[in-house]
Amino acid sequence: MKVSSKEVWFVTGSQDLYGEDTLRQVAEDAQKMVEGLNQADLPLQIVWTPTVRSSQEIYNVCVEANSNADCVGIITWMHTFSPAKMWIGGLKVLHKPLCHLHTQFNREIPWGEIDMDFMNLNQSAHGDREYGHIVSRMRKATKVVVGYWQDAQVQQKLAVWMRVVNAWDDSRDMKIARFGDNMNNVAVTDGDKVEAELKLGYHVDYYPIGDLVAYVKAVTDEQVKEMLAVYDSTYQVAPNAQEGGKDRVSVVEAARQEVAMRKFFEERNIKAFTTNFDALHEMHQLPGLASQRLMADGYGFGGEGDWKTAALVRTIKVMALGLPGGTSFMEDYTYHMTSGHMAALQAHMLEVCPSVAQNTPRLDVFPLGIGGKADPARLLFDTAPGDGIASTIVDVGNRFRMIVNEVKVIEAKEMPKLPVANAFWIPQPNLEIGAQAWILAGGTHHTSFSKALTTEYIEDYAEIAGIELLYIDKDTTIRNIKQQMRVQ
């Protein structure tokens, strides 16, 4: 199953020196390789392109890749030797993501048969080094995948890259709607929106909440009824939130908000959004349930105007399409500090995505301590134990910095009085070092959390975006995170 209708191109490098027979064989082998990879159920279709043998042909395929809307990246492979000065002109103009597959057509050396003809046909071992040199010298971002093309590990690395380039393509025109500005005085959720559009493709728009209120008012009773029927059949609805219950009115208002937000976003091709509990005016309540359900459908979300996290939640959701695990906006809330078992309770006021839920969410209504509005409806659940990653992008003044922390979700105890969805995790390598490193790196209190992805996706993404990445994992020490920051 493909994650989108987009494709990546497979470009085989060579030169004219070899003569027709060898070049025919090169093209045949490359096509067989592409066919084989396409049968391996990778996330995107791979399209074979004719072998490039000169500066002009290389330049042409790079220009075509740039201008083809379906092509979201190119995979390069040197079956034979392709003198790399020929690649300079093409690579200079190429702005689609690049992957270098360092493999060869045959798996094993044919010991009894090998002769110089075989050696001259199958020379990726040095052809790919020559090509790799110029990519490195030109400081082109690339993912180098090494291994036999039929092996699962190699295909998995390609699959990760494909998911990342598909998400990168999605963010080229990512429109993010901010209802209300960033929360006053908050530093880490703010940032340079112009630079974000230049570097990451984010188009960060502001909409007064009144624009949305007009949509809420236009929602019909029939639309509300249909939405309520979805709620009632999907969730475990608390008695007070059921038809006839004392809090049903809050659920009705939540449904009205959701219908309005969906229409608002669809009309404007909006992919991510932020809200601010301080800027609700005529909104009945903070749209918590709508935010949760929109996230579950692939929209990015950030609380209190946090547009960078909203955008990253969207991007990570696109990377994770169809994978098990779920992805959500999250916030570090409070700690459990028993020596040797320190962990962090994650939640938000309301907006945790049900894609991470370990069981059927409960729909309920409780007061919200801040904002001064009516009691909002929300979905309650716990996050299933397992490995995940928490990622963020911060603006450190003259550049963006991405930070990823591997986390281990564990079981929390029952919290009967806590009316929000949550996750309970140990940042790797442990809370002491994980949190210390995160704080030294200037990381956010909001994160994009995913149980579907690994650090490799974030590494590929930061590489393509050309932004700094600090990773905090089981091997992190404070000394090495400080060293990483010094060399960035």
Ligand code: MN
């Ligand atoms: Mn928050």
